[in-house]
Amino acid sequence: MARIFGIEIPNEKRIEASLPYIYGIGPTTAKRILEHAGVDADIRTGQLTEEQLVKIATVITSEGIIIEGDLRRERQAALKRLTSINCHRGQRHKRGLPVRGQRTKTNARTRKGKKRTVGVVGKK
Known part of the structure; x- marks a missing residue:
């Protein structure tokens, strides 16, 4: 399982569907995060590189999204x-x-x- 901010998100789902597992991120916010990070929404979470996970984490912090x-x-x-x-x-x-x-x-x-x-x- 991939980890973002210490929260495990499922590997077998699309990243767009996996991000809402984080408390405070819904489907619309997940789309916006992926758009700003430049990550394809259709890619599976398990296929993400470490660099892409870091990009997603930095977008969440820079946008000021309060989570967990x-x-x-x-x-x-x-x-x-x-x-x-x-x-x-x-x-x-x-x-x-x-x-x-x-x-x-x-x-x-x-x-x-x-x-x-x-x-x-x-x-x-």
Whole structure:
């Protein structure tokens, strides 16, 4: 497996499809990176030379694309800021409810988790 910034990307796939294995790089960004690096998008990752891998890595750093640990830390800090200032979005994140205005009477099971029925205890 080829390694870029310590992340292993699959050898048998096209480089265009392998780059999105890096957190923070999607299909569109992968195309742009390969275009700037001058690497053919149809070549398999295993066939890349060391020089081409270095070119791809330098393009990622020069374009200022934030990837992996830095991006995860940045997103975590943004959520922490929202919860600390007690804004509406922060409150929703804290309670594990949908953040962007979705309905919660029905659906929203992805955020709320498995349904827990609250039953009434009958008389004995």
